[in-house]
Amino acid sequence: MGEKIIVILGPTASGKSTLAVKIALLLNSGQAKKISAVGWNGVEIVSADSRQVYRGLDIGSGKITKKEMMGIPHHLLDIASPKQKFTVAQYQKLANKAIDSIFRRGRIPIICGGTGFYIRSVIDGIEIPEVKPDWRLRKKLEKETPKKLFEKLRKMDPRRAKDIDKNNKRRLIRALEIVIKTKKAVPTLKQKPLPCSILIIGIKKSHQELEKLIKKRLQKRFRQGMIAEIKKLRKNGISWKRLEELGLEYRYVAQYLQGKFNKKTMIEKLQKEIEHFAKRQMTWFKKDKRIKWVRNYKQTEKIIKNFEKKRETFVSPLP
Numbered sequence: 186m187g188e189k190i191i192v193i194l195g196p197t198a199s200g201k202s203t204l205a206v207k208i209a210l211l212l213n214s215g216q217a218k219k220i221s222a223v224g225w226n227g228v229e230i231v232s233a234d235s236r237q238v239y240r241g242l243d244i245g246s247g248k249i250t251k252k253e254m255m256g257i258p259h260h261l262l263d264i265a266s267p268k269q270k271f272t273v274a275q276y277q278k279l280a281n282k283a284i285d286s287i288f289r290r291g292r293i294p295i296i297c298g299g300t301g302f303y304i305r306s307v308i309d310g311i312e313i314p315e316v317k318p319d320w321r322l323r324k325k326l327e328k329e330t331p332k333k334l335f336e337k338l339r340k341m342d343p344r345r346a347k348d349i350d351k352n353n354k355r356r357l358i359r360a361l362e363i364v365i366k367t368k369k370a371v372p373t374l375k376q377k378p379l380p381c382s383i384l385i386i387g388i389k390k391s392h393q394e395l396e397k398l399i400k401k402r403l404q405k406r407f408r409q410g411m412i413a414e415i416k417k418l419r420k421n422g423i424s425w426k427r428l429e430e431l432g433l434e435y436r437y438v439a440q441y442l443q444g445k446f447n448k449k450t451m452i453e454k455l456q457k458e459i460e461h462f463a464k465r466q467m468t469w470f471k472k473d474k475r476i477k478w479v480r481n482y483k484q485t486e487k488i489i490k491n492f493e494k495k496r497e498t499f500v501s502p503l504p
Contacts, residue, residue, distance in 0.1 A: 188288050188381040189492070192304060193297040194233075194470060195388030196463035198398040202249045204388060205230050205297035207482060208489055209257040212293060229258040229287045231280055233298025233307075236431060238276065239267040241418055244411040245434035247402070260287075267423055267431065274313040277306040284379075301469040308385075310377030316363045326358045337361060345371040350465065384492045386485060387476040392464075399459050403452070412438055433459060 193205045209228040232238075236246040240263045248262060260283040265271040280296070284307070287294040296304055305311055326334060334357040339346040341364045349356060363371050390398065415438045418428060428439035434455065441451035470476060479485045 190383045191295045192385040196466045198402045199388040199390050205295050206255050228293045230295045231283050232261045233296050233303040235300040238265045238271050244406050244409045244414045276303050280307045312375040316366050342370045385476045387478045389478040
């Protein structure tokens with residue numbers, strides 16, 4: 186196979202969507218002479234964001250607008266109801282389907298997003314354990330703190346506890362669910378990497394740069410009507426509990442709307458929580474030594490042009 190995939194990842198507010206569109210336009214311009222006769226667009230973008238899959242979560246999730254897409258087709262946006270939970274297994278299946286479709290049309294997919302496990306599930310072909318969600322068990326575990334959940338997992342499955350993010354409540358609950366339901370340790374994730382050439386580009390920002398970008402973006406979202414968006418979701422039947430489960434902006438605005446704290450406190454809490462989230466994302470990404478980190482578009486352009494010239498080169502999955 187001679188197919189190629191480009192991955193654009195990085196922490197929240199780093200400018201992934203904008204960079205992905207710029208790369209798509211760059212590649213399209215390079216193909217312009219070849220494709221003008223057939224009107225081929227050349228590149229399509231596959232979103233890898235765990236909140237942008239939901240319909241109605243637009244401003245708070247930073248979903249790219251039609252105007253910002255600049256005519257580049259985007260996939261896996263607005264594909265699920267926010268009333269229902271969307272799993273990584275569902276994402277993997279739909280992403281693989283979208284990528285196959287893009288390949289069949291002779292085009293290049295760009296996977297773009299900040300949800301690291303979504304990205305790895307696709308490019309490394311991680312086999313997701315087939316244990317159906319047990320909502321009653323999850324509800325019970327949800328009442329525990331991350332610290333207690335981690336201790337519980339450490340006793341039941343020490344190997345999994347060694348490499349899990351002990352602050353990631355959702356992941357801890359899933360690991361415990363697998364252990365409790367199967368009465369066995371969480372199986373080592375099997376991998377079946379995509380048989381194609383993959384370039385992974387990460388956007389690198391300093392802590393200070395990210396703080397400023399997060400603050401600027403947060404202010405913009407409030408101006409755009411993020412509170413009104415969340416009020417509308419509530420009016421459309423999304424419970425307060427579900428809004429809080431959707432995390433970050435949705436959690437803190439929902440708590441503010443319930444009168445748990447004032448607007449000033451809400452903004453301060455949200456700013457800090459998004460900064461912590463960005464830090465956790467970078468901790469996850471830094472484990473992957475395949476990522477080529479860039480600070481600006483010029484660096485990206487050079488890497489992309491070299492990748493375009495290369496023949497088939499495979500990237501090995503993470504151990």
